[in-house]
Amino acid sequence: MSLSDLAAVGGFVSGFAVLASLIFVGFQLKQNTEAVRAAASQAHSQNWQQITLPVVESGDFARVWRLGLDDIGCLTDDERIRFYSFAGAILRFFEGARLQWRHGQLDKEHWHNVEKTAIDFAATPGFNAYWAARRHWLSPEFQKWYESLSQERAHNLYGKPLSKVATD
Helix, strand or coil: CCHHHHHHHHHHHHHHHHHHHHHHHHHHHHHHHHHHHHHHHHHHHHHHHHHHHHHHHCHHHHHHHHHHHHCHHHCCHHHHHHHHHHHHHHHHHHHHHHHHHHCCCCCHHHHHHHHHHHHHHHCCHHHHHHHHHHHHHCCHHHHHHHHCCCHHHCCCCCCCCHHHHHHC
């Protein structure tokens, strides 16, 4: 075997090694992307649980939230501040989830759940009152998306009209 034959074999072997390395790196990137998505999915669920915890843990706040969703005008000044803070946190969660989804960091299924929840909240008088007062705190792109939600597809948040819940 001549020196040029050895060089050709060496070039072939090194080219094959580079190709094998690129395939391996591609496989690793795919696994890493899946792991990042799984972590984002888990973080998304945990964030939602953290946001909704006050309603679950505090009967007093659950009452404020329930009444505020139906009619923000019936709340005291302090209750309205609590309602606004909570509604703001929910909208920031929606905005963050939308941004993650647009950048491919949130699964389609999670995004559709967020969108359905946003539609249901947007159909309540209290959330509409908050939106009218604080929409400017959110990005113009999010404002456009949120205002395009079809309230015709909305479902009652808690199983029956809030006004009936308030009087039961």
